[in-house]
Amino acid sequence: MDFRLGAAAAALTLSLTSGAALAGDIESGASAFQSQCQNCHNVMNEEGDVLAGRPNVRTGPNLYGIIGRQAGIEEFRYGASLVEAGEEGLVWDEEEMVAYLLDPQGYLRERLDSNRARSQMSFRVRDEATARDVIAFLAQFGAPAEDEAEDGADEDENSEG
Ligand code: HEC
Numbered sequence: 001m002d003f004r005l006g007a008a009a010a011a012l013t014l015s016l017t018s019g020a021a022l023a024g025d026i027e028s029g030a031s032a033f034q035s036q037c038q039n040c041h042n043v044m045n046e047e048g049d050v051l052a053g054r055p056n057v058r059t060g061p062n063l064y065g066i067i068g069r070q071a072g073i074e075e076f077r078y079g080a081s082l083v084e085a086g087e088e089g090l091v092w093d094e095e096e097m098v099a100y101l102l103d104p105q106g107y108l109r110e111r112l113d114s115n116r117a118r119s120q121m122s123f124r125v126r127d128e129a130t131a132r133d134v135i136a137f138l139a140q141f142g143a144p145a146e147d148e149a150e151d152g153a154d155e156d157e158n159s160e161g
Helices: 002-014 026-037 080-087 094-102 104-112 128-138
Strands: 050-052
Touching (some): 094 128
C-alpha cells in the first residue's frame, strides 16, 4: 500500500495532468459519485456536455478537471474560506482532496490555520477508500490524453475562468 500511494503521489507531482493512474477504483468511484455526490455536483466540459451526474445541478461547483485545478475558481458562489485556500495555493490533488472529502470544514480550518474557516459543503465521505475511488473516477474528466500531455503546451497561467 505504501508503495502504491507513494508511486501515485510521485506520478502526480511529476505530471499532474498526464492521466496517471490513482490509487482508487474507477468503477466503485462511479457508483459512489452517483450515490454521494451527484445530488450537488455534476461534471460538465467547456462545450456544456454533462459527463457525469445530471444537467442543471448547481448546489455545488462543476467538478470538471478538478484534479490539478485550483480550489474555488469555478463560476459558483463559494464560501470565502475555500476561495482563500485556493488563492493561497491550494490545487486539488489526490491527497488534498481525500483530506477535504473526509472533513471539509476541518480541512479548511487546518489549511487556513483558523477555526473561523467555514465550509459550504455540508457533506463528508465516511471512509478514505471511498474518497480515493471517487477521486479516481473524477480524475478521468478534464485531464488531457497521455500523448497530448507530452508537449506540455499550456501548463501554467491558465487562470481565465
Ligand atoms: C450537499 C451537497 C454536496 C454534496 C453531497 C457534495 N458536495 Fe462537494 N461541494 C458542495 C458545495 C456547496 C461546495 C462548495 C464549498 C464551499 O464553497 O465552501 C463543494 C465543493 C467541493 C469541492 C471543491 C471544488 C472547488 O472548485 O474547489 C470538491 C472537490 C467537492 N465538493 C467534491 C465532492 C465530492 C467528490 C462529493 C461526493 C463524495 C461531494 N463533493 C459531495 C456541495 C456538496
